[in-house]
Amino acid sequence: MIYSGHQFGAYNPQLGDGRGLLLGELVNTEGDKWDLHLKGAGQTPYSRFGDGRAVLRSCIREYLASEALHHLGIPTTRALCVVTSDTPVYRETTEAGSTLLRLARSHIRFGHFEYFFYNKRYEALKELADYTIEQNFYDLPGMKEVAGTDQGYQCFYSEVIRRTATLIAQWQAAGFAHGVMNTDNMSILGDTFDYGPYGFIDDFNWHYICNHSDHSGRYAFSQQPEIGYWNCGRLGQALTPLFDDGELIQKALDQYPQIYTQAYTRLMLDKLGLEEEVEEDATLVSDLLQLLHDSHCDYTLFFRTLSNFPSNQTSEQLQQLVNHPSLAPWLNTYQERLKKNPLDDQTRQKRMKQVNPKYILRNYLAQQAIEKAEKGDYQEIEHLMNVLVSPYDEHPDFEHYAEKPPEWGKKLEVSCSS
Template sequence: MKLSNHYHKLGSSFYQQTQPSAVARPVLLLWNGPLAQELQIDYSAQQDSELLAQYFSGSKLIDGSKPIAQAYSGHQFGHFNPQLGDGRAHLLGDLSDKQGQYWDVQLKGSGTSFFSRQGDGRCALGPALREYIMSEAMFALGVPTTRCLAVVATGEAVYREQALPGAVVTRIATSHIRVGTFQYFSARNDIESLKKLTSYAIERHFPQLKGVDGEALSGEQVVDFFAAVIAKQVTLVVSWLRVGFIHGVMNTDNTAISGETIDYGPCAMMNHYHSDTVFSSIDRNSRYAFGNQSKIMQWNMARLADCLLPLIDEDEDIASAKLAPLLQQFTDDFKQGYFIMMANKLGIAELEDTDHELINDLLGIMAEKKLDYSQSFVTLRDNLNQAEVDNLLAQESVDDEAEQDKWQQWLKRWYVRIAADVNGAKALMAKTNPLVIPRNHHVEAILASSQAAYQENGDLSDLNNFLAVVQQPYTQLDDTHNYQDAPSDGDENYHTFCGT
């Protein structure tokens, strides 16, 4: 295992070179074997746990590593902070997978840097385990996401409201370039660094846009880059809405231009359907509620556009005229992608205009009746069969629709829509709707039991059992039913908190 350092080559204005802080007694708690194999890491948790604990706690440097804390800015809940940066994270370098794709290797909770802002640079065990659970569950659900390679206990206490066991989590991402990274240089009017960053981002994420080596970055390339970034974000938010994910802190510094989900601090999963659902304790105005996520992503893309204007044309009005249509197109592209996705959740392979009403009416019923979002689609699929469809369609219509239950009315319309290929509809629903999601009450219970068990005897069997299920969310396993139930209180008083 040897790291390269592509981001490091951009220059010192992009980061602070800094070393992770060694920890007292590193112990490897979680190791993502399949991901390690994909990254061509030959070590195993069984044979090399002590060495892996040293490497992925920051106590020992991996060969070739030049650790840095990346610089970035960000709009946090709409308010701009010109200097944020990695205050408790170290980018160790990058590794190539079997397909030749490079991945960043970053430690979180590995000590302070220039950007720490009086923080201690550490991470408690609970947030580290949460990031592992959520990122690997999201990956299995088919959502674009950063991933976790390891969680290492530090043997040291972290002090928040009380003393907590500390940990370091290793995050893997195609890059850690954020909208806030562009804002950092834009706020300083550092056009040369903006050009270097954009060229690097194109080479890393959109090589099809790369020009001839040695040629200067063109305005057309920058416009195409912006369009490509937008397309990634549309796909990302549609994926979130498919599984009921609420990010909770969609700041521009948490918006990766790769279109990967990043930062699993105050995130949560929706239970009964409502577009205004929000759980984050720091989102006091519901800015990042479930149904707002597409609008916020479009707003974040507008902030990226602000940064790119001087790279497109010296005349800001001309540059704006080239990006404005792409920002406006975001709405149409998202709407199209969203309704295609929702149609697929109902087993409809080819979207028609009338399907919009069918989908919206279902969501209205779900909100009114407080139906569970995930369970509803699984139940529809489980009860779907040709005989049931034929039976309902054969029933005579009631003249007075008020006498019919809204649900029965909707069900008959849906059956009419999919009657031509019931088996095909059921198969499509099985691929689109997970049987299990990382439900909030189960995640919290697992985190509580795992932290207690770790401190008592190091037993993480509950956590590993849960991971085994959420890492196969479309397969009915023996233990799947243990984690499918909705919370008895509907998560009415549930709140998530930032892991820092």
């Protein structure tokens, strides 16, 4: 598949699946259509000077991450299996050439539309849009009546914006940083796509950069909502030849901030166990995030521990986690807020544990599994999968996966090299 895209803010006209082969589509027994895609299968017409290969390290990272996000309820492509070999592949070091079999509802990216737009192939652009709508957006309310018109394309574009904004709100609430949000890495369906130097936040840091190649911090954790908006703008620009009334594009794009804010607010209130939103909740959430940032508190452990609040033991555990003078005032405010909550403590605590995972794919856990796999031992991957497929459960035999990472585990550098 050929496409183009904006990479780190600059347009690159020469992209495409340089190491990917789209094998075809299949429909499963439930009627769902899936693309089968080999990642790392060898050179393609778009490999340029690359070898078309992937390495075991990156394949395992995508395999684990895509399954981790899926079981957190975050839209994503899936990974069916990894095949490795003795074929040497040269990156920073010599690594084992491997292939990932990826499943996706579609492999169409924002960058596909950009490719036809910037090459002024407007008939092909319309053909791609009509195909995408027919395959994946035809069941939207009223689409059958307006397909192929300004209203139909606006409906399509608006839905892409809604899915993208909602996806990024889910990333933010889960503490997930993608790392390379180029437009060619954006799925038209709003699925998490193209895993590279991603990372779940350990110690909370608004400005967390998971990709050590991102020297300017363009794709830092705090930037992801704005980048999602910017990328949707680039898609809107690429769709302009389809519209007689270009203002419809801007009207659709203008909805992004509100959609994102509503989705993110709802997710954060769920994490706090709050049933209904009240005016002061925005301050409650922002004060908490600032507290976590200032104290470098472990994001996942904090919310999981808070799920047992209130109790003396929980307060002590939170104090150990946060160790900041602002914690006590915030907990007092939170406790007062809970008095207005219609849920009793037991129901609230149960709900909070259903949205605040005990287990996430921390970088150091993935790294340990990779190092063992490179020596032929895949058992650690299986152990990790036990908790990643049910991250909200207790798993008493795997408690060590829920612990704070060691200091070395917080400092791992991950790049785009794969």
